[in-house]
Amino acid sequence: MTIAFKVCGLTRPQDVSAAVQSGARYVGFVFFPKSPRNVTLEQARALALAVPSGVAKVALTVDAEDADLDALVAAVPVDMVQLHGHESPDRVAEVRARYGLPVMKALGIASAADLARIDSYAEVADQLLIDAKPPEGADLPGGNGLAFDWRLLAGRKYWTKPWMLAGGLTPGNVAEAVRLTGARQVDVSSGVESAPGLKDAGRMAAFAKALAPSN
Numbered sequence: 001m002t003i004a005f006k007v008c009g010l011t012r013p014q015d016v017s018a019a020v021q022s023g024a025r026y027v028g029f030v031f032f033p034k035s036p037r038n039v040t041l042e043q044a045r046a047l048a049l050a051v052p053s054g055v056a057k058v059a060l061t062v063d064a065e066d067a068d069l070d071a072l073v074a075a076v077p078v079d080m081v082q083l084h085g086h087e088s089p090d091r092v093a094e095v096r097a098r099y100g101l102p103v104m105k106a107l108g109i110a111s112a113a114d115l116a117r118i119d120s121y122a123e124v125a126d127q128l129l130i131d132a133k134p135p136e137g138a139d140l141p142g143g144n145g146l147a148f149d150w151r152l153l154a155g156r157k158y159w160t161k162p163w164m165l166a167g168g169l170t171p172g173n174v175a176e177a178v179r180l181t182g183a184r185q186v187d188v189s190s191g192v193e194s195a196p197g198l199k200d201a202g203r204m205a206a207f208a209k210a211l212a213p214s215n
């Protein structure tokens with residue numbers, strides 16, 4: 001079975017090119033000023049224009065206002081919006097309707113109790129991103145390189161929408177994460193970086209190799 005993957009937090013043209021070369025089906029751009037992976041609209045536009053068709057360009061935002069999303073969508077040719085803050089199901093539906101773009105809602109998991117709210121998002125989002133919950137007081141709501149206990153997903157009935165597994169995935173652990181959770185899509189950021197915001201071509205290739213069916 002082929003496992004699709006997304007490389008999130010790309011900031012440089014050479015990283016976009018290496019991500020595409022490694023076989024990424026999605027590339028993510030972070031619009032969150034506090035992040036070391038933050039890109040301006042101008043940077044993101046240039047990066048997005050270099051992405052070939054067939055690879056989805058995902059705009060990651062955190063509790064963004066309409067005005068910011070309006071500017072983003074007008075400037076950057078994106079294929080999907082990832083909502084990575086505290087957006088409610090109603091807000092997910094609103095963003096989806098306003099821009100006519102598919103929306104992926106990120107949901108942080110730390111314990112079994114966190115799984116309960118996912119169903120209400122599955123009703124309104126196009127995809128779900130099941131990520132580790134950020135630690136208390138963390139500067140970033142995602143991209144912290146932390147995994148959650150994948151056994152929480154083992155053997156469970158999944159949601160009605162496609163979903164991606166995220167959080168602390170690396171070339172060394174992604175095969176085990178997929179085996180335990182049954183994920184068919186995964187998302188990675190820190191685990192393929194040489195430093196925050198700088199992707200590493202070798203690590204992206206190793207990540208793809210770890211997901212290859214023959215591996």
Ligand SMILES: O=C(O)c1ccccc1NCC(=O)[C@H](O)[C@H](O)COP(=O)(O)O
Binds near residue numbers: 060140167190
């Ligand atoms: O990556 C960031 O800097 C970031 C900032 C604000 C919100 C979310 C952010 N990243 C979220 C992602 O999509 C990551 O790929 C996902 O959380 C997994 O990250 P990692 O554990 O570093 O692989």
